[in-house]
Amino acid sequence: MMSHKSWLVGVVAIVVIGLVAGVQFGGPSSLSAAPDEDNPFGKGQPEVLKQTGPKTQPAKPADDDPFGSGPATAPTPVETTAERDQATALRLQRARHRRSKMQMPEAKPPLYPEPDAACKAVVEALASTADFQFADTPLQDVVDALAHRHKVNIRIDHRALDDVGIGSDTPITIDVKNVSLRSGLNLFLRGLDLTWMICDETLLITTPEEAESTLTTRVYDVVDLVVYCDENGDPVDDYDTLIDSIASTLSPTTWDEVGGPGSISGNSFGSAKLLIVSQTQDVHEEVVDLLKQIRAVAEKYPAGPPPMLYPSQPFTGVIMGGGTGGGVGMF
Numbered sequence: 001m002m003s004h005k006s007w008l009v010g011v012v013a014i015v016v017i018g019l020v021a022g023v024q025f026g027g028p029s030s031l032s033a034a035p036d037e038d039n040p041f042g043k044g045q046p047e048v049l050k051q052t053g054p055k056t057q058p059a060k061p062a063d064d065d066p067f068g069s070g071p072a073t074a075p076t077p078v079e080t081t082a083e084r085d086q087a088t089a090l091r092l093q094r095a096r097h098r099r100s101k102m103q104m105p106e107a108k109p110p111l112y113p114e115p116d117a118a119c120k121a122v123v124e125a126l127a128s129t130a131d132f133q134f135a136d137t138p139l140q141d142v143v144d145a146l147a148h149r150h151k152v153n154i155r156i157d158h159r160a161l162d163d164v165g166i167g168s169d170t171p172i173t174i175d176v177k178n179v180s181l182r183s184g185l186n187l188f189l190r191g192l193d194l195t196w197m198i199c200d201e202t203l204l205i206t207t208p209e210e211a212e213s214t215l216t217t218r219v220y221d222v223v224d225l226v227v228y229c230d231e232n233g234d235p236v237d238d239y240d241t242l243i244d245s246i247a248s249t250l251s252p253t254t255w256d257e258v259g260g261p262g263s264i265s266g267n268s269f270g271s272a273k274l275l276i277v278s279q280t281q282d283v284h285e286e287v288v289d290l291l292k293q294i295r296a297v298a299e300k301y302p303a304g305p306p307p308m309l310y311p312s313q314p315f316t317g318v319i320m321g322g323g324t325g326g327g328v329g330m331f
Helices: 002-024 081-100 117-127 139-150 158-163 181-191 208-212 239-249 281-298
Strands: 129-138 154-156 171-180 195-199 202-206 216-221 227-229 235-237 263-269 272-279
Touching: 117 181, 117 195, 117 202, 129 139, 129 181, 139 154, 139 171, 139 181, 139 202, 158 202, 171 181, 181 195, 195 208, 195 281, 216 281, 239 263, 239 272, 239 281, 272 281
Parallel strands: 154 202
Antiparallel strands: 129 171, 195 202, 216 272, 227 235, 263 272
């Protein structure tokens, strides 16, 4: 009985000694309870579960990030209608100011290469006044009489006329006065389905087929007709308007866009603005005449900067600039 008591007392003593040792050395393990003020999880919770620092969200996978792997950027604010109109008005005001500082360029001699002396004589003769009074006169005699009166070389392309069955003895009847030599030739040659061209310093009577196969290339200075200002007041070139006006007005079936032999294109070489035209002689004459008429109309307007061209607005007419600085345009 005594031995049993002694055993029980020994066990109690061991327990008490263990408790005293635990209090003295700060607990038996690192899992002891933390003070209440430092433990967000309440009394008695293990200190290793304590949170330190601000909470952070776990990183999203790249495929969940609509902005890619980098940091998200704020969306661009939407511009209101009033702000957009104000910006447009300011841009146009600045464009007009820049445009006001510009002056219309003047064209150099409008045609390259310039005709030599012999060709100039033929061109001048074509513009001179003539009388056509012939009754059943052979074609050759008509040609000889006109050459003598106007002091130019005129000859018949016999090979081409023979191919279409027209001889030099074909009778000609015409009675017109005070017309240009060019107009008189067109009048009686049209009835024979013939035409003329300047070839080798000579006025040659030939067929339309032969004339169309003999193209000459000429360069026209059109700097005064193609320079405009865009919405920002910067100079821009508009060849299309002038080209469309020429191709749709002068012998429209002779241009390559509709299957004809002639071609026309606009090109800028440095400050030069040029039309390069490959056409028959008579069409070149028409081009020269049309450009003269355009410039004559444009010169009636006051001198000033190039007209403004607004690509965003529909356009149904011809925009022109004047060789002296004037122009008809959209302002």
